[in-house]
Amino acid sequence: ILGTIGFMLSVNVGITIVVLVVTPVSLFVASFIAKRTFSMFKAQSETRGEQTALIDEMIGNQKIVQAFGQEKDAIEKFDEINGRLQTCSLKAIFFSSITNPSTRFVNSLVYTGVGIFGALAAINGRLTVGQLSSFLSYANQYTKPFNEISGVVTELQNAIACAGRVFELIEEKSQVPEVENAVSLQHVDGKxxxxxxxxxxxxxxxxxxxxxxxxxxxxxxxxxxxxxxxxxxxxxxxxxxxxxxxxxxxxxxxxxxxxxxxxxxxxxxxxxxxxxxxxxxxxxxxxxxxxxxxxxxxxxxxxxxxxxxxxxxxxxxxxxxxxxxxxxxxxxxxxxxxxxxxxxxxxxxxxxxxxxxxxxxxxxxxxxxxxxxxxxxxxxxxxxxxxxxxxxxxxxxxxxxxxxxxxxxxxxxxxxxxxxxxxxxxxxxx
Ligand SMILES: Nc1ncnc2c1ncn2[C@@H]1O[C@H](COP(=O)(O)OP(=O)(O)O)[C@@H](O)[C@H]1O
Ligand SMILES: [Mg+2]
Incomplete structure (x- = not known):
């Protein structure tokens, strides 16, 4: 990113500034979508946890479920949770899949902007056609990392949502800490x-x-x-x-x-x-x-x-x-x-x-x-x-x-x- 900025500045300062100003918009779009997908991923991992708990309970206690004729009930409960899991998974995957195309779209707008400004500058003779064409490829080079980052962001969101649940457990207050210099019983008679x-x-x-x-x-x-x-x-x-x-x-x-x-x-x-x-x-x-x-x-x-x-x-x-x-x-x-x-x-x-x-x-x-x-x-x-x-x-x-x-x-x-x-x-x- 820094390299291409340097080269672009050396070719034309005005158009470079346009590129630099518009590109953050793609990051804004990416973060806007990512924030929404986070809550969906969170709902997804919670529902998945609920489903695993139900499966574990019902299969672990199979005999009791059968003895009390609860099979139909268990299946209905499963279907209900499964339905919710389906809905929130679908949403999570749909919105997270949108992130990357949206940043690409914004970055394509940047490319178009460079094309238009560059063409006008070339017509006015402030830029040679050769400079314009090399500038366009630099602009392309410049936005690529942003696209790639946005592709990883959704996976990160998913990972953070899942990690959140793990941390909930890890951060649970532990037992009363032992007093400082707690003694270690050496010999126990049983008093x-x-x-x-x-x-x-x-x-x-x-x-x-x-x-x-x-x-x-x-x-x-x-x-x-x-x-x-x-x-x-x-x-x-x-x-x-x-x-x-x-x-x-x-x-x-x-x-x-x-x-x-x-x-x-x-x-x-x-x-x-x-x-x-x-x-x-x-x-x-x-x-x-x-x-x-x-x-x-x-x-x-x-x-x-x-x-x-x-x-x-x-x-x-x-x-x-x-x-x-x-x-x-x-x-x-x-x-x-x-x-x-x-x-x-x-x-x-x-x-x-x-x-x-x-x-x-x-x-x-x-x-x-x-x-x-x-x-x-x-x-x-x-x-x-x-x-x-x-x-x-x-x-x-x-x-x-x-x-x-x-x-x-x-x-x-x-x-x-x-x-x-x-x-x-x-x-x-x-
Ligand atoms: N972890 C717990 N949290 C809250 N109440 C409990 C817990 N364990 C046991 N109790 C309650 O304490 C009472 C005594 O239980 P317990 O000592 O296990 O009885 P028992 O004499 O049959 O061994 C019971 O009324 C039980 O409901
Ligand atoms: Mg007891």
Whole structure:
């Protein structure tokens, strides 16, 4: 661009100025259209996201959709979103395709202007025909980059619209940052203390209030209570997935807000009701927390968890490849694998949140015994529905609506003849 301006100036200053004044008009036109296409590209990528989410939800939950006869509904929803996607894609592509031709059109006007002014100048004898013809080719050379830039601008608009959605996620406020010089827990015995803890997910709806608990190293703490009373919430607080609203939780006498999240979580082994398995072999899934485990260690852990026999019945044993989310395994088998994973790591503290809910009662009891042996001298928190599995806990917390209403071991709680006794008897009256 600079080169051609120099050459044009050397040929004729007057016409060069005309060229320089008119060319920005093409940029103006390009930016005018580009601004409109941006919002269309944005709508397009949003609608596309909506469509992908629907497909993911409907195909991932195919059985439920079929069981409730929702196929027609799902198709209608898809068609509606697809229709909107079609409309906004069409608009986005149409308008973005117009940008380049419009700048070319404006630049052709520049070329025409140069032709007319040049011809008049040549007639008046201020310009030779040779100069005019070289000027025209310079003018052409000069506008070319503008055309090319406008061709890329639309692609840029599309990219920026899509990137905007990615940045929305990246710029989402992250978790509460760790305090400066947060300590890293080195040795964990399992002393946990909750002092006057209050917590709620939404401010208007109080959940946990006035929660006090002292756990000595090696104690087995069981939490029972009706669904929705806040058992999982207590676990979330212990792992610091959420911060308490007031009060404090400390491990080894250090407030958990003053230690690194990593060292706190490394202290716990956690098994939840929802299983998480990744695509890969059974062995890969068991050794997540301890990648360098030997085959003997893996088998010992699997035997203790009663997973060994079903793994050996799989076509390739420990090398059987399972798909994402466990694929062909039963829910109980998936839980057994997750338990084996924790058994292999031998964490200083253990959390089981309804981790054995899909496993038959007999195997569950055996696993509890294995854990009892493993966790000897280590602290564990166990949430379970079947009271038979928590009978041997050192402390049983009976929760209701976010409060501990009874606390003690099995015998004392039964003797109190309170809520726990009612729960216990209702399970065993059957
Ligand atoms: N992420 C969340 N946001 C808002 N409310 C929640 C969230 N998770 C759980 N709750 C609510 O908190 C209460 C306690 O839930 P939870 O601790 O999971 O119960 P449970 O004792 O069955 O494990 C329930 O009423 C539930 O609706
Ligand atoms: Mg729960």
């Amino acid at each position: 946990v203390e909750l002092k006057d803890v209050a917590f709620s997910y939404v401010p208007e709806q109080k959940l946990i209030e006035n929660f006090n608990l002292q756990v000595k190293p090696g104690e087995r703490v069981a939490i029972v209570g009706p669904t929705g009373c806040g058992k999982t919430t207590v676990i979330n607080l212990l792992m610091r997935f959420y911060d308490v609203n007031s009060g404090s939780i400390s491990v080894e006498d250090v407030d958990i807000r003053e230690m690194t999240r990593h060292s706190l979580r490394a202290g716990y082994g956690m098994v939840l009701q929802e299983t998480w398995l990744r695509a890969g072999t059974i062995r890969d899934n068991i050794t997540v927390g301890k990648p360098d485990a030997t085959q003997e260690e893996i088998e010992a852990a699997a035997k203790a968890c009663h997973a060994h026999s079903f793994i050996m019945r799989l076509p390739e044993g420990y090398d059987t490849v399972i798909s994402e989310d466990g694929g062909s395994l039963s829910q109980g088998q998936k839980q057994l694998l997750c338990i084996t994973r924790v058994m292999l790591c031998r964490p200083p503290m253990l959390i089981l949140d309804e981790a054995t809910s899909s496993i038959d009662t007999r195997t569950e009891l055996k696993i509890q015994n294995a854990f009892a042996k493993l966790m000897e001298g280590r602290t564990s928190f166990i949430v379970a529905h079947r009271l038979s599995t928590i009978r041997s806990a050192d402390v049983i917390l009976v929760m209701k609506d976010g409060h501990i209403i009874e606390q003690g071991n099995h015998e004392t709680l039964l003797a109190q003849n309170g809520f726990y006794a009612t729960l216990y008897n209702s399970q065993y009256a059957m």
